[in-house]
Amino acid sequence: MKNKDNIRFSRRNFIKTSALASGGLLIGFNFLTACKESAQPPVDISKLNFNDFNAFIKIADNGYVTIFSPNPEIGQGVKTSMPMIIAEELDVPWEHVSVQQGVLDTENYQRQVAGGSQSIRFGWDALRQTGATAKQMLVNAAAAKWGVDTTSCTASNGVIKNNSGETLGYGDVVNEAALMEVPENVTLKSPKDYKIIGKDAINVDMDAIITGKPLFGLDYTAEGMKYVSVARPPAFGQKINSYDATEAKTVKGVNDVIQFGDKIAVLASSTWAAMKGKKALKIDWANDGDLESSSDHNNELNKILDSNKLDVRREDGNVEKAFAEADKIIERTYESPFLPHNCMEPMNFYANVTDSKVHLVGPIQTPAGTARRIANLIDRNEEDIHLEMTRMGGGFGRRLYGDFALEAAEISNITKRPVKVIFSREDDMAAGIYRPAIKYRIKASIKDGEITGYHLKEAAINSNMYGLIPNFFPAGAIANYKVETGNYQSNITTGAWRAPYTNFLAFAEQSFFDQLAEELKMDPIQLRLDLLSNVEDGKDPSIEYSAKRMTDTIKLVADKSHWGKNNNDTYQGFAAYYSHNTHVAEVVDISIKNGIPMVEKVTVAVDCGIVVNPTGAKNQIEGGVIDGIGHAMYGDFSFENGKPQDVNFNTYRLIKMKETPIVETYFVENELSPTGLGEPGLPPAGGALANAIKAATGQVLTKQPFIKELNKRKTDLSV
Amino acid sequence: MATFNLKVNGIKKTVDVDNDTPLLWVLRDELNLVGTKYGCGIAQCGACTVHVDGVAVRSCSIPASSLSDTEITTIEGLSKNKLHPVQEAWKELDVPQCGYCQAGQIMTATSFLKQNPNPNNEAIRNAMHGNICRCASYNRIEKAVALAAKKMS
Numbered sequence: 001m002k003n004k005d006n007i008r009f010s011r012r013n014f015i016k017t018s019a020l021a022s023g024g025l026l027i028g029f030n031f032l033t034a035c036k037e038s039a040q041p042p043v044d045i046s047k048l049n050f051n052d053f054n055a056f057i058k059i060a061d062n063g064y065v066t067i068f069s070p071n072p073e074i075g076q077g078v079k080t081s082m083p084m085i086i087a088e089e090l091d092v093p094w095e096h097v098s099v100q101q102g103v104l105d106t107e108n109y110q111r112q113v114a115g116g117s118q119s120i121r122f123g124w125d126a127l128r129q130t131g132a133t134a135k136q137m138l139v140n141a142a143a144a145k146w147g148v149d150t151t152s153c154t155a156s157n158g159v160i161k162n163n164s165g166e167t168l169g170y171g172d173v174v175n176e177a178a179l180m181e182v183p184e185n186v187t188l189k190s191p192k193d194y195k196i197i198g199k200d201a202i203n204v205d206m207d208a209i210i211t212g213k214p215l216f217g218l219d220y221t222a223e224g225m226k227y228v229s230v231a232r233p234p235a236f237g238q239k240i241n242s243y244d245a246t247e248a249k250t251v252k253g254v255n256d257v258i259q260f261g262d263k264i265a266v267l268a269s270s271t272w273a274a275m276k277g278k279k280a281l282k283i284d285w286a287n288d289g290d291l292e293s294s295s296d297h298n299n300e301l302n303k304i305l306d307s308n309k310l311d312v313r314r315e316d317g318n319v320e321k322a323f324a325e326a327d328k329i330i331e332r333t334y335e336s337p338f339l340p341h342n343c344m345e346p347m348n349f350y351a352n353v354t355d356s357k358v359h360l361v362g363p364i365q366t367p368a369g370t371a372r373r374i375a376n377l378i379d380r381n382e383e384d385i386h387l388e389m390t391r392m393g394g395g396f397g398r399r400l401y402g403d404f405a406l407e408a409a410e411i412s413n414i415t416k417r418p419v420k421v422i423f424s425r426e427d428d429m430a431a432g433i434y435r436p437a438i439k440y441r442i443k444a445s446i447k448d449g450e451i452t453g454y455h456l457k458e459a460a461i462n463s464n465m466y467g468l469i470p471n472f473f474p475a476g477a478i479a480n481y482k483v484e485t486g487n488y489q490s491n492i493t494t495g496a497w498r499a500p501y502t503n504f505l506a507f508a509e510q511s512f513f514d515q516l517a518e519e520l521k522m523d524p525i526q527l528r529l530d531l532l533s534n535v536e537d538g539k540d541p542s543i544e545y546s547a548k549r550m551t552d553t554i555k556l557v558a559d560k561s562h563w564g565k566n567n568n569d570t571y572q573g574f575a576a577y578y579s580h581n582t583h584v585a586e587v588v589d590i591s592i593k594n595g596i597p598m599v600e601k602v603t604v605a606v607d608c609g610i611v612v613n614p615t616g617a618k619n620q621i622e623g624g625v626i627d628g629i630g631h632a633m634y635g636d637f638s639f640e641n642g643k644p645q646d647v648n649f650n651t652y653r654l655i656k657m658k659e660t661p662i663v664e665t666y667f668v669e670n671e672l673s674p675t676g677l678g679e680p681g682l683p684p685a686g687g688a689l690a691n692a693i694k695a696a697t698g699q700v701l702t703k704q705p706f707i708k709e710l711n712k713r714k715t716d717l718s719v
Numbered sequence: 720m721a722t723f724n725l726k727v728n729g730i731k732k733t734v735d736v737d738n739d740t741p742l743l744w745v746l747r748d749e750l751n752l753v754g755t756k757y758g759c760g761i762a763q764c765g766a767c768t769v770h771v772d773g774v775a776v777r778s779c780s781i782p783a784s785s786l787s788d789t790e791i792t793t794i795e796g797l798s799k800n801k802l803h804p805v806q807e808a809w810k811e812l813d814v815p816q817c818g819y820c821q822a823g824q825i826m827t828a829t830s831f832l833k834q835n836p837n838p839n840n841e842a843i844r845n846a847m848h849g850n851i852c853r854c855a856s857y858n859r860i861e862k863a864v865a866l867a868a869k870k871m872s
Contacts, residue, residue, distance in 0.1 A: 074817060075815075075816035075817025075818065075854050076816070077816070202810060202813040203813055203815055203818075205815075205818065206809075206810050206813070206815065207810070209815045209818035209821055209822075210794075210802070210806045210809045210810060210815070210821060210822075210825060211754070211794065211797075211802070211806065212752075212753070212754015212755070212793065212794030212795050212822045213754065214753045214754075215818070216756075216819060218753070218756070218757065219753040221751070227748065252737055253737075270736070270740075270744055270748040270749070271744050271747070271748055272736070272737070272740050272741065272744040272748070273737075275760075276737075342853060343817075343819075343853060344756070344758050344764070344766060344817070344819040344820045344851065344852075344853045344854075345756070345817075345819045346758075391817070391818070392817060393756075393817050393819030393820075394817045394819060394853050394854060395817075396853075424760060425758065425759040425760055425761075615813045616813070619813065619816055619856065619859065620816070622855065622856070622859070623816055623854045623855040623856060624855075625855075626857060626858075627853075627855050630855065648759055648760075648761055648763065649758075649759045649761070649763035649764050649851065650761055650763050654853065655855065655857075656848050656849070656850075656851060656857075657844050657847045657848045657850070657857050657860070657861065658845065658848045660844075660855070660857040660858065660861075662858060663858055
């Protein structure tokens with residue numbers, strides 16, 4: 001690091017290199033932004049830090065490549081797919097590449113956030129540039145060694161060749177390459193030459209996962225660590241009046257009981273002792289605000305929908321005029337409950353606050369922001385915070401919020417002990433940051449067989465659809481279009497949940513379009529295609545989706561699902577939705593068995609640009625679709641006087657194997673830049689299912705979960 | 720506290736915990752075998768599945784003190800030195816997403832295949848119905864169990 005001569009800078013300034021003291025080339029790079037002027041990769045591999053660079057590549061003198069990335073992995077597969085992109089352009093055999101999780105030392109992270117299906121989209125250019133730059137440096141070094149022009153050399157599969165047929169391995173020239181200038185302009189491969197991108201690569205953590213190696217936050221232990229169970233107010237709107245820990249302290253293994261804020265922490269020598277100690281606490285909770293119930297929310301959301309004072313989020317043409325001139329007006333209201341995330345690994349975090357530093361370890365989607373909040377909370381400098389990310393047993397948005405890490409830091413700060421806070425399943429479900437309950441009212445006008453106006457109102461708990469969602473389909477496809485939103489402020493905590501807002505908005509709109517198709521006596525797919533034909537891509541730059549790409553995606557799913565050609569025992573429903581920069585169309589096939597809809601198959605067409613890792617991409621779509629079906633069908637969560645009505649899987653129903661459809665995924669083939677897949681498979685699933693149930697039974701479903709609606713109607717669905 | 724002996728993955732262990740301590744927490748906190756996962760604590764999700772005398776059980780709901788004369792197998796002891804055919808099938812079909820529930824899934828599948836070496840799809844779906852995968856990797860789990868059966872036949 002001290003040896004200036006070993007450091008070369010690129011003027012482009014997001015790739016910097018060093019010659020490792022132990023031999024080999026180290027490349028530090030940033031996905032999104034320029035490195036700081038002063039940033040230098042170390043010459044000692046044990047001194048990697050991720051303040052200045054968000055990933056490193058080491059090319060050893062045996063040609064093997066190690067990628068060090070602290071990017072959090074929550075199951076979305078980026079720990080496999082991002083290195084694939086580097087390996088492709090570097091042109092090394094995939095078997096020679098390994099990936100190691102790095103440590104976040106402090107903040108300065110530009111986009112070390114797993115969320116919004118954006119990792120691949122943002123990483124695509126930088127990852128390719130970095131791989132190609134490293135390859136060019138190796139070629140330049142080989143050419144210099146041979147005394148030939150670099151343009152006469154080629155590199156492939158980790159081997160450089162010249163015109164005379166001589167070869168050198170990457171490892172043979174890596175030390176020379178480390179001393180060379182970083183080239184400014186490198187040529188990227190044409191997609192038709194890809195050898196790694198587009199081929200299946202299994203999850204890089206596979207062996208560790210299937211043999212039970214410690215990977216997750218819950219698996220982390222440290223010398224002297226105490227396991228902590230925390231008692232939190234059982235209802236939103238409550239605080240602690242008083243508590244008695246006498247009995248809890250007699251539980252064997254319990255070391256300490258402390259109050260912090262309106263919570264009580266039980267520290268013990270094992271998880272079980274901590275949980276038992278917590279159960280033995282006698283706490284008098286007092287009311288400290290409104291104790292809200294789901295029936296209150298229902299009324300409040302209805303008031304919002306009925307009011308005329310909402311925030312206008314997009315307005316094209318004049319919907320009022322369109323409604324005044326309409327032949328017919330169709331209106332429907334859709335509603336969905338709160339939803340907990342229910343990551344299989346409950347929230348947990350390790351903290352050890354000492355005078356010299358603050359050591360934090362655990363599963364978190366927002367390491368930098370959480371480190372900063374902890375520094376503020378316990379009044380420490382951010383430089384003292386040392387945060388290590390573990391693999392995450394699911395996220396779905398819940399681990400964007402660092403509440404559990406803050407608890408751990410606060411408890412460690414008070415007790416001066418290394419602690420790990422572990423939520424029980426009951427804690428996890430009852431102290432959630434939930435998908436808010438939402439209602440949509442959609443109204444459309446029909447005139448001379450055309451849809452002339454479309455008005456959508458959103459009423460949600462705490463906050464509304466974000467930024468660009470009002471510019472999604474059917475914005476641009478209907479001349480008179482208006483989106484308005486309003487919210488009710490509740491003391492129940494809410495936040496992002498896989499495909500925020502669109503996870504339910506897509507159901508509402510896509511069900512509504514089927515209703516419009518019925519009114520217009522049109523095939524539902526044809527109606528969407530006709531509406532999309534009204535949109536000229538690029539004409540209105542505010543429109544988020546591509547009409548052409550959506551049209552192609554819909555045509556692919558219609559073909560692959562044999563739309564309209566299904567046999568007599570199955571019924572089909574269609575939905576298409578653009579979100580998170582990816583276009584998805586789905587057809588659900590159901591049958592009715594013993595009066596209950598059985599989801600047999602979901603055919604999915606996806607345009608996510610270039611598919612980096614097909615097996616990983618399909619895994620995301622399969623998971624997202626089944627997740628969407630499961631929550632639309634069964635996801636039910638409500639509050640009574642501030643208290644969640646379900647706290648474990650004995651009453652809260654998640655989809656399981658026997659209710660699971662077969663998911664068939666097809667990708668639209670193109671050479672466009674890749675977009676993410678963690679979220680966009682989910683939104684269309686609920687709508688396609690509702691439309692299939694309508695096709696089979698005539699039952700129109702406007703409320704989730706569907707199973708509750710169907711049971712309430714006590715309808716015999718046998719057909 | 721009570722001291723008792725357990726045989727885990729073929730090795731005798733002595734532990735000193737309360738009689739009501741579930742096997743799950745003995746494995747994780749006392750024996751440092753953290754491959755067995757906590758998911759719900761009430762035998763509803765299957766993440767904690769281990770074998771007792773070859774049969775899949777929910778370790779969160781069995782006191783370790785009741786298992787003195789049994790053979791306990793966890794994911795760490797499923798196969799020595801190489802992957803079990805069920806693990807091979809999991810790998811071949813790239814089953815996991817987040818991976819948290821997969822040890823429990825694999826333990827359920829291996830026990831099931833011992834009892835029913837040639838299952839049809841319906842039997843597989845029934846057998847795996849008790850294990851929740853929040854990432855919903857169910858399609859691949861179903862295929863992997865079928866593939867493992869083929870590998871073992």
